[in-house]
Amino acid sequence: MSGQQPGRDGSPQVFQPLAGDDPTTIAGYRLAAKLGAGGMGKVYLSYTPGGRPVAIKVIRPEFGEDAEFRRRFTQEVQSAQRVQGLFTAPVIDADTNAAQPWLATAYVPGPSLADAVVEHGALPVDAVLLLIAGMAEALHVIHGAGIVHRDLKPSNVLLAADGPRVIDFGIAYAADATSLTGSGVTIGTPSFMAPEQAAGRRVTPATDIFALGQVAAYACTGAPAFGEGTSHGVLYRIVHEEPDLSGIPERLTELVTRCLAKDPEARPSVAEVIALCQAANAETVLRRPEDWLPAPVAADITVRAAAPAPVQTPPPPPSSAPTVAAYSPTAPVAPATPPPGYGPPQPQQPYPTPPPAATPSPAHAQAHHYAPTQFPAQPPRVPQPQGPQQPYPGWPGHPAAQPPRSQSRRGAIAVVAAVVVAVGGVVAYSALKENQQQTQGSGSSQGKDKSGGGASGDAKPGAKADPTPTEHKGINLTAGYHLTLGDDDVRPQQGEDGGYELSYDTGAYLDAETSDGNMVLLDPGQEGSLATCRAETRFAKNIYLNKISKGRQICVTTGTGHMGLVTVQGFSPEGSPSKYLTLDVTVWRNAIGSRSGS
Incomplete structure (x- = not known):
């Protein structure tokens, strides 16, 4: 799915x-x-706020419905994010959890090798060696990222x-062995597969050398x-003939044969391939980019x-053409115009107040955070709002939310307040207030979760004391x-997954x-505490080692309340x-209450 070249229809339009339907x-x-x-979807041209063109690849809906594809696609995109080579198109943004998963890469204004050969014929030997x-070199960094x-x-x-x-390194792995591969969807090109790949055996970096x-x-x-x-005929010849x-050409015979x-x-290693190119031609380094091609x-x-940039589409009206947005069952639809940075808005934006309703709208339970060069494995989650008309605590302009109270308690307080106003029953009001504080101090696990894990972290009167930490050094x-x-x-x-x-x-x-577990990588110098x-x-659901250095701290929240x-x-x-990693681990058990019981 290269997608960064138009079809050849004889038109000068690029x-x-x-x-x-786009x-x-x-x-x-x-x-x-x-x-x-x-075979896996469509590719579109867009621009960053700074005017840099990007190619956005939208995966077909059928693949998005396959759980195994989505899992593999997430894993491969995370790995691809680490690939920063001179001869690769870097992945700059993505959402693997969208209804139709997508990723954005740097746009390359050039034809594919397939188009160039069809349009202009085979390349000369010197150009092939440089190619x-x-x-x-691209494979060197791709394989170095574990792809x-x-x-x-x-x-x-x-x-x-x-x-x-x-381009498109690792994407084929996501489609391989999914339920769609047996449903008429062909992934990969048989003419360029390796024997072990065609036979369904283990794939290694040597597979890419064959290709x-x-x-x-x-x-x-x-x-x-x-x-x-x-x-079938091509694959048979690859395996058996x-x-x-x-x-x-003679200068390329040893390279291709090996x-x-x-x-x-x-098969030769990547370093040996480069050495074979150098042996065939001393001018193999791309030092003259202006004339390396015919x-x-x-x-x-x-x-x-030099093609003029096409006019970007205006923000669509509500009933206009379909819009593919970053998907989450509880996230709001992303705005039509990107804010500063790449792609979706940052979570620091004020959260919109949902319309009045009898029950909280699931469209306001979490927000996305995407950075141009960082991607979370899962959309970051924020605490659940307490009601349909109550903004999130901590958003600009909104005070911290108070713990929810039941309808019966609000009714009781309203009745007592009326009594106080009518008769001046100060003693009765004070007695109810004291009873209310005692009840909050010994509430349910859900109440403890709200007070103990809230954005403010302030202890409420009568709240349960913080648990004593346990230290585990040098793990x-x-x-x-x-x-x-x-x-x-x-x-x-032993074990994972x-x-x-x-x-x-x-x-x-x-x-x-765990399904309710998450992590936060603290900033350098940020105090690590409960x-x-x-x-x-x-x-984040996972944190890659290339984001971690000695001394960095990570907060871990488990689904069991620790x-x-x-x-x-x-x-x-x-x-x-x-x-292995050497870790010091501090644990506060039952610090937020068990989520499974809330």
């Missing part, structure tokens, strides 16, 4: 206008044009004036190395780069292990496993046989 905005991004479509060397591309093909390589750009060899063969001959035809390399080895172990292809890039939490904060002896236990309270996932991130952890609402403060004391040394 951008495709939006059709009637959305006009996506999570605050106003759309300007359609760039293309693929493969750049793609190898296997799985769908490296000419349409996923864009040609820019200063070198190639590899790199196929891309090289295509670029210099204009045809796939294993021919074309039906999917040798490629047709008769048209490969990359197309059937045995993954026999003149017709370079002219195509110039035309695209070495190995990847694939978890902690349960409610245990008397908090120590690592099993509903635990805190795990070190093998994907290189800390995970708040009051701070109660007040903070910058929630709170913890995790202090990172160190990381496993490079030569260690296992990956």
Whole structure:
């Protein structure tokens, strides 16, 4: 699903206008044009508030309905966010929880390799060497982020004036093995698969090296190395037969032959691929971006780069074309015009007061927070409002909310107030007030949750005292292990993805496993305490290790009502046989009350 190039219809128009079934905005991004479509969805052109073009890829609704796809897509987008290479199109924003998941990448004003070869023919050897060397550098950073591309093909390589750009890395993994792969939806291009991929065996970085060899063969001959035809026929040849390399130039023969080895172990590494390019041509480094491509292809890039920007769509009226917005069952629809920054509004904006209703509207129970280069695995959550006409505590201009009282209690107070006014029953009023305070001090677990975990963190008269913290020093939490904060002896236990309270996932991130659990990464210098952890609402379900350094602290809230403060004391040394974090953990048990009983 490259999508960053228009269809070839002979028209000089670079951008495709939006059709009637296309959305006009996506999570605050106003759309300007359609760039293309693929097996997984459509791609649109939009702009940041600063005027930088971005390509927004909206996944097909069928995939969004598949739970396994959504889980994998979230994991891969989080990993892709860490890829910052010179020859990749970086992911700058995304919402994997939307009704139609989407992600935004930097827009590249150039044709794909597939389009360039179809329009202008095979590339000369020097250009192919520069192409493969750049793609190898892209794979180096992609694999370094723990991603296997799985769908490296000419349409996923864009040609820019200063070198190639590899896009859509990791997305094929999300679609692989979902319920849709057996329903007529084809993911990936058979002509560029590796033997182990075609046979359903384990996929590794060597799988991408095989695809790199196929891309090289295509670029210099204009045809796939294993021919074309039906999917089954092509896949059979990839697994059981040798490629047709008769048209490969001599300088590229060793490179292509080694990359197309059937045995993954026999294929060269990324570093070896670059060395093979250097051996074939001393000018393999992209030092002359103005002339690394043939003149017709370079002219195509110039035309695209100079094309006038299409007019962005105005904010749609309520009954206009459909709008794809950041989805949450309890989040408000994002505005049509993006605020400063990328995409959806920041949660510090005043929260709108919902209209009067008999019951609270679920559309006002949580808010999104998206940053241009950070993405939360889950939308951050904020405390539930107390009623349909009451704003959130802590929002600008609104006082902190008071604990809710039942209708019967409000009625009783109203009656007593009337008595006080009519007869001056001061003694009766004082007695009721005292009784009310005593009742609040020994209320239900829900009442304790509201007072103990509120935004202010202030103790109420008669409230239960804060729990005594327990300290657990020097815990070495190995990847694939978890902690349960409610245990008397908090120590690592094997397993992840099993509903635990805190795990070190093998994907290189800390995970708040329970459904009601969350984490907050405190800012450097921010005091780590129970009051701070109660007040903070910058929630995340997982935090990647590249966001953490020694000394950083993380607040952990569990679904069973415990709170913890995790202090990172160190990381496993490079030569260690296992990956682990050294943590100090402070636990306040039953600090917010059990959510399961509320």
